[in-house]
Amino acid sequence: MTITIKKYCCLLTTTFTLFFTILGCSTYAQQKNTRDAQMIKRIYDEMLTQGEAYEKLRYLCKNIGGRLSGSPQAAAAVTWGQQLMEAYGFDTVFLQEVMVPHWVRGEKEVAHIVNSRKHGKIEVNITALGNAVGTGPEGLLGQVIEVKNFKELMALGREKVAGKIVFFNRPMDQTQIQTGAAYGLAGDQRRNGPSQAAKYGAIGTIVRSLSTAFDDYPHTGTTVYADDLPKIPAIAISTNDADLLSDLLKEDPALQFYFETHCEMLPDVLSYNVVGELTGATYPDEYIVVGAHLDSWDLAEGAHDDGAGVVQSIEVLRTFKALGYQPRHSIRAVLYMNEENGLAGGRQYAVQAAKKNEKHIAAIESDIGGFTPRGFGLEMNEASLQKIQSWAPLLQPYDLHKLEAGESGADISPLKAQGTALIGLSVDTQRYFDMHHSALDVFEIVNRRELLLGSAAMASLVYLIDQYGLPYPGNGKQTE
């Protein structure tokens, strides 16, 4: 009760203070507000009527296609990104060397349930997990033991697991409203499942595809082998076939499964991040970065993941130039290499930024698909968070309702060390994990307006940060 009365007195003081502050500042604030609203409207209008991101994405998907690190397509994408940004006349365009893993899938995988009691041989849809070792042409045949999680695996122990193929079959939780949360909850099976299984003597691993859909498409993605355990072959199976296998195992726990994968890890190769820059007029040595990863999985065209983010990021700078906007800080579009199976590009960018003492006040990433934007995930100190949240009235007319503490993006995460405010474009992700890392991630499933709206959302936030800065913890002072 005492506390409440104290609070009430505070309210009284605050109200008076606020009242006179508002009287003094309102005209100036209103002018700034109107100018900002106008600029944001110009950004949206430019992109929605003249935006080039969609056609650029078509080119990247259809003429280059899937571009896994180390592949000829990844090299072609680097050249494409560099030439495009040069053609747009950005102030600086450069490549940043980075050594990346070179994993190749080889021949298409095959798999079948060998001797189900009732049904005989049944072919199933699989894909090798990224970075996994292959079985080679001799394939792998074994009994299957199904588990839902590592706890069940541990309970079974070496006795029940050794010599078998472990089948991780915990579905993504459909009741999660944010599909990214469901992905997070199920992801350990793919990332760590093979090594966890190897710990108990398993000879191979089947992982239920991390997908929100029930269909026949397997979804790949990186697995991470522990250094001190045997590396065993690992595949993802489509959700339909995971259900089928699970059903058949109930009928016949002794059934056998065969799969053949031809993937292998080759020596690291030289690749590049691609960086384009509009140099700041007032603070040329302070950077705001907008970016995405240029590499993609090989099963499709990497349209949503992350071709969308790539063309959106380039579009931000193209739009500023088209509108004749002279930024105060240097603004960079960064196309990171190797997010999918290594993050070498993101790490290298942060290393180089630190080496050159480049102060990065903010970094925005778009890497959850070119869907309708809903706001931003904010990973930063409280003062920066509040500052961005104070811009809500400027962003809500564009259906950007979410300005919350949350995840940003993998590629920009290494910049956290220098105190950069990290921001993730937050989009409607209901469809994302239906096609993520599968053969379905092609240009045709990207919607032009949704893609452009995401780019406009990022450009609007970059503009506001460029105008008003963010409290940068690197030096403790407010950047303006």
Add this chain to the structure above:
Amino acid sequence: MTITIKKYCCLLTTTFTLFFTILGCSTYAQQKNTRDAQMIKRIYDEMLTQGEAYEKLRYLCKNIGGRLSGSPQAAAAVTWGQQLMEAYGFDTVFLQEVMVPHWVRGEKEVAHIVNSRKHGKIEVNITALGNAVGTGPEGLLGQVIEVKNFKELMALGREKVAGKIVFFNRPMDQTQIQTGAAYGLAGDQRRNGPSQAAKYGAIGTIVRSLSTAFDDYPHTGTTVYADDLPKIPAIAISTNDADLLSDLLKEDPALQFYFETHCEMLPDVLSYNVVGELTGATYPDEYIVVGAHLDSWDLAEGAHDDGAGVVQSIEVLRTFKALGYQPRHSIRAVLYMNEENGLAGGRQYAVQAAKKNEKHIAAIESDIGGFTPRGFGLEMNEASLQKIQSWAPLLQPYDLHKLEAGESGADISPLKAQGTALIGLSVDTQRYFDMHHSALDVFEIVNRRELLLGSAAMASLVYLIDQYGLPYPGNGKQTE
């Protein structure tokens, strides 16, 4: 300044009042809040894991298909809807007779640009507008005059228009963030263009498809002939071909255009609204309606428009039954017939409700596609609006951020006369007008989770209205 001080005193009083009110009510309010949050979570969990709307939509689209009023498919859809709701065991299921227009498209339309100077004959993609008269097998040949709006048409006058085909070519405004707003701004061309053109002696009308996309698909939709003007044939042309025609007209203003449509309006036929009900335990004579239209255009399967709304509405009642929820008010799923080219079903429902003195406290419609829901458009008195807005904290965890005064839905609009609170499910509409009324509106473009989330949003709001009522202006008192 005086006003401000007065306001400040008000704030003081309000704060004290609020403070003691909160002390007294907080525990009860918290309990209700927790109970409501739990119920909403149960609704979402049930639908996202056991929801049947998606598979029911597959049946409606694939086994019945497009179902224009008066067609055999519309009759089949009526039977399907009735049988499904009976199979679900709703307390009451009945058909409501309604006479509907019976327009038939006949043979597929053909059209070409006849004698463009450079290119000769060019086939283009068209579709007859709904309710339009046809040209018959002899077709229609004429010079084309392009206008952007009725003002330009009027300025040209009879002298320049008579004997020609008027080409309305104003695109949907891409800069509108809400595509529905752009549709509204461009829609007069299709609805009233033919009669406006006829006023000046035109012999036919070509309307640029109301689409946000640039492609080869023509989009149909109703045109409304004025009673006192000649009815002239009217078609929509794909956006790509509209641009082509416009370009060719610049080269050769005298080019001719030929089209052939075989549509005609037949005598009205008997059809039905389909109504399913869970009868209220406390207020059986007070109704909350959730609905959508059962008819669709004939060019595709009416998947988003409005098969989605149909299966979502049925799913709301199925879920309440599955959860063992006993509603206090009677809750109805209403499948209206003939929204697309007449609204006879919506009108009839309101007429019957008035005749039987059925008090409808709220009506919710889903008719802008089965996309991710973002909230609700609220068309009601201020007290009801505020009451619904007070539930925002319960809805925001499900990404329902929009609770704003706005449009609701065509089918429920006739209930406005009895003071019913009208509510439209508000969804992400960026993709809607790419496929709306075109051959693209098929089951495959509906996403299962997006569809189910829309249904869960509606069920959650129905639940809250059922629990707490809405101020119903029919009798001035608060329904509880």
